[in-house]
Amino acid sequence: MAEVIALIDYGAGNLHSVHNALKVVGEAVGANVSVTADPQVVRAADRIVLPGVGSFKACAEGLLAIDGMVEAMTERVHVGGAPFLGICVGMQLLATRGLEHGSTAGLDWISGEIRLIEPSDPAIKVPHMGWNDVALMPHAKDHAVVEDGEAYFLHSYHFSASNPKDVAAMTDHGEGLVAAVARDNILGVQFHPEKSQAYGLATLTRFLEWKV
Template sequence: MTALVDYGAGNLHSVHNALRVAGREAGAENVVVTDDPDTVRRADRIVLPGVGSFGACIGGLRALDGMVEALDERVRRDGVPFLGICVGMQLLATRGLEHGGTPGLGWIAGEVRLIEPTDRGVKVPHMGWNDVAVTGHPCIAGLVEDGEAYYLHSYAFHPAHGHDVAAMTDHGGGICAAVAHENILGVQFHPEKSQAYGLALLQRFLEWRT
C-alpha cells in the first residue's frame, strides 16, 4: 500500500491519479490518500506532495497529530521508500527561509532559499519544462533518469552536502532538481504534470526496493 499524505497542501487529485496510472504498470495500484498517522505506519511506501509556502506546508503537516512522528518512524526508522514532491521535497530540509526562518523536517541538511538568477532576464518563479540532469547518485541508480520535467516554484533547496544532490537543472544558474538519501527521494519538479517522463518516474518509484 502506498500512502499519499493529505495535509491540506498538495495537488492530491492529480498526484493520486498519476500514481494509480503508474501503479497499473508496477502492480501497485493500492494508493490511499490519508491524513491518518496509523495508515502511514502501515504503508509500504509514502508520497508527500506539496503546493504553497514552506511555512504553511510544514504547519499543515505538524497540525496533524502524530503525523510527523509516524513519518519519522516509517521512513527513517523502518526504511520504507519515500518520495517528496515540490514543497514536499523542500520540507526535508533543515529550514526554509520564506517569510523568515521556519524549521523543516531536518531529514536532509540544507536550506530552502529564494531563486536568485544570475541572468536578470530569467524570470522567477521557475515555471515550465526544463531539464533533469542526474548526478550519478548511488541511491537512485535507475530511479531518476535524464530528461525533461515540469517545474513551478520560486524557492529552491540548497543541500548542505553535495552527496545529497541527485539531479540538477538550470534556471539562470544551477538549481537542485532532486535530492536523495538512502530510502528518501525528493524531486523539485512535478511528476504528475510531466507526462510520460513523470509517469515513468512514478512507476520506478513504486517498484523501488531500498
C-alpha cells in the first residue's frame, strides 16, 4: 500500500510549489501526497511535511488557528515516530520561539531561537536570497536526507540552535547560518527544495525514502 505524505495546509505561501515537487518525487517512489488541514489525516499519515514562507509570527498563528493540528502533529511525530520535514519557516517553527515582530512561541521541538540575520559586513545584503552551498556538519555526514550541495535560499531570519548537535548543515552569508536542523525523525531545512532543481528534488526523494 502506498505511503501517505500529509502536506499541512495552513495558508503557507509555498504550499502549491511544495505540493508540485512532492507529487513528482512521490510518483517515482510510490507515495501519495495529501494536502490537508485535517488533524485526523495527519494522525494517520506516514510522513508529514510543514511548508512555510513569510513571518514566523503569521505562520505560527496560522498553524495554531487549526484546532487540534499541533496536537495531531506532536502525537504522530513524537509518539508515532513519523518522519517530519519542515521547509523554510516550517523549519523555523521547530524552534522554541521566533523574534520576528516580537516574541512568538514555536513548537519547541528543537531548542533555539529564530533571530534576524545581522551580518557584520554592511555589504552583505539581507534577506539572504539566491543559491548557496549546503555543507553538512561532521557529525551529520551520514544523514540519510541532507547532503552537501547547492540550494536556493530566501530568508531574513535564521535558526540559532541551543544544541550544536541539532545542526545538520550550514551555509555562509557573511557568517555561518544554519541550513538544516535534525533530531531523530525530525528534519528542517532553511532552503527551498521545491526551488532547488535537481538538488531539491533529490532531497525530497531521500526524505520519502528515509527509514528512521
